[in-house]
Amino acid sequence: MHIDTSIGRNFVRIYVENVVIFCHGLPYDPGSVIEKSYDQLARFFTDRGLDSVIFDFSGCGLSRGDFSLTAWVEDLLNIVSGFSKVDLVGFSMGGVAATYVAASLDNVRNLVLVASPCCTDSVSEEILSKIYLNARSKSVLRGIGSYESFVSKLRNELEEYAPIKWIDSVRKPVLIVHGTNDDVISYESAEALFESARQPKYLLKVINGDHRLRKEKAVMEYILSWLKKKKSGKVIEEIQL
Numbered sequence: 001m002h003i004d005t006s007i008g009r010n011f012v013r014i015y016v017e018n019v020v021i022f023c024h025g026l027p028y029d030p031g032s033v034i035e036k037s038y039d040q041l042a043r044f045f046t047d048r049g050l051d052s053v054i055f056d057f058s059g060c061g062l063s064r065g066d067f068s069l070t071a072w073v074e075d076l077l078n079i080v081s082g083f084s085k086v087d088l089v090g091f092s093m094g095g096v097a098a099t100y101v102a103a104s105l106d107n108v109r110n111l112v113l114v115a116s117p118c119c120t121d122s123v124s125e126e127i128l129s130k131i132y133l134n135a136r137s138k139s140v141l142r143g144i145g146s147y148e149s150f151v152s153k154l155r156n157e158l159e160e161y162a163p164i165k166w167i168d169s170v171r172k173p174v175l176i177v178h179g180t181n182d183d184v185i186s187y188e189s190a191e192a193l194f195e196s197a198r199q200p201k202y203l204l205k206v207i208n209g210d211h212r213l214r215k216e217k218a219v220m221e222y223i224l225s226w227l228k229k230k231k232s233g234k235v236i237e238e239i240q241l
Contacts, residue, residue: 001082018085019046020227021053023076025058025092026131027140029157032061041214041227050087055079057094059142066143067135069157070120071096077104085109088228090116092185100161102171111170112223114177115211117197118164118189120155127184128154167197175202175226177219179209179241200228207240216241 093118
């Protein structure tokens, strides 16, 4: 992929390939990914030799459009298709889009799912209510309508794009990362995804880890090493926070 821009007075074309693309989850706070820890995360990976891409899904941050999981899938298909090779790292609901895209496109090298739901049952009514109220009060999701329409549409889309339905079609290495103290998406979701995934597959069980594992340096260092193929290759590993 090339990007045309300006630096000072000069036209510049930048060629970027073989990147790690980070897919954010449902946002809790307003603002773009460049204002959140995703920007620091991208810098962390880039400084260690893996060029990184972050972006706002539709209906979020600086991107246009309204929120829907279908729009998120379309966003990621479009972005990934612009590169020759990518690694995908999906956080929470971003892992739903990442799994579908990894199953659909041949240029995905590796898939990492962090605290991602396996299916509709992974997201409780209580969590959906909190997501909706937060989205409305902080204006972090655009175009979500009433609570009833939001929940109905999200559950229908989750049913269609549920990672548990698509992960066995992912024919590249998969790393599943989940915290045992995750109070948004339970650890059992990771076990279900791991069971359904094809080989080669790996599971990192984060003892005492909560839902926001991207803020845990030890977890991100593990993912970085796994993507760079510097891990020992154990199928199931644990780290404790």
